[in-house]
Amino acid sequence: MLGLVGRWEPNAKSRLRQAAMDLYAEHGFDQTTVAEIAERAGLTERTFFRHFTDKREVLFAGSERLQELLIDSVAASSLSVGATAPFAGSSAVAAVAAAFEAAAADYFPPVEYSRQRQRVIDANPALQERELAKLDRVAAALASVLRERGVDDLPAALAAEVGVAAFKVAFTRWVTDPADTALIEHVRDAFAGLDAVLPTGS
Amino acid sequence: MLGLVGRWEPNAKSRLRQAAMDLYAEHGFDQTTVAEIAERAGLTERTFFRHFTDKREVLFAGSERLQELLIDSVAASSLSVGATAPFAGSSAVAAVAAAFEAAAADYFPPVEYSRQRQRVIDANPALQERELAKLDRVAAALASVLRERGVDDLPAALAAEVGVAAFKVAFTRWVTDPADTALIEHVRDAFAGLDAVLPTGS
């Protein structure tokens, strides 16, 4: 269960991932064949599909960990569960924001790598779809944990979706930022921008 | 350009769509073969791919029209372009909200159909990915038109993403609502809920 990596050539999975990333970046996703990836990794096409469900999944392997980070963070946050209507909701977004800020500091790889990865993704609709799907699962998980913490259905769903929306904007700005500002700063800016963006009262 | 439908059996495209929907609903998406769809429509597999780029695209054919509706609506709205910082952003969300409310009244098919369609989509990850991709293109288009109307980059992106996020929640609640409340009501609730969900000041 701890991944005592194996009796064969070790790191098969990471070798496959590396080979895939290189080929995707060099020739493009569509022009890369799974057989080529496997060959470069010294393995077989069949083995590739034993490590990754998908040709696309190679680029999104670590996403479960991000989801866990966020969930644990929100689960451990001090939500004012007992508060009356509007406050329960607003502290939910705050908790989500805090979770993303924490993840921004811990989880993400260096900008260089993220940029290269994003270039590959942006060049292919199928990969963008997968990226959105991952984010949507994150939103669903966040909404779920918020509900478990006592937040009502509607505000829980809204807080989760809005939080992910803000993060999407922050992440995009991060990888396209020529000034190389830290991700956490972009996350703060985006969540702060939410206040300015919503009609104050209505 | 007006679709003078043709010299062959007319409505090839809608026959294909109907056949696909029926088969997807009956046997499931994965268990349905494109050849089967084409056969039921009295056509060939090859012809199917001339009408739809994808096996999935059958379920999302009308989405460009929704996008146009929203864009036109926002483009025609009275945005306070000249306003100073916070107000420009907030009226942007209001414009997006109004656009979705208008679309909710005009565009969407009856609940029955939407529910059946959604059942098919919810049963298949690949279809969910496509649905998210469509919504993301909507968000991108909204952000673009907001920028053209003079809204700054960050608030434009946030308003678009948040608007789509709210709509996602509203739509989900609509198709799962046992009380059959109108979609526009759910849209209003969701956008109203945004106010309660965000920390008032911070």
Added chain:
DNA sequence: GACGAGGATGTCAGTCGCTGTCATGAGCGT
């Protein structure tokens, strides 16, 4: 130190989504 269990890999064959190419046949204008 042989032996059996388990797990990761290889091999093979097959299905199906999707594409390029060329042929066919109906309608339409001249």
Added chain:
DNA sequence: ACGCTCATGACAGCGACTGACATCCTCGTC
């Protein structure tokens, strides 16, 4: 009648993905 256009059919082919079975290494056990 002639040819043009265009939706469709007919084929051939690639590549993603899957299921079934064989192999082979490693480790624990006797």
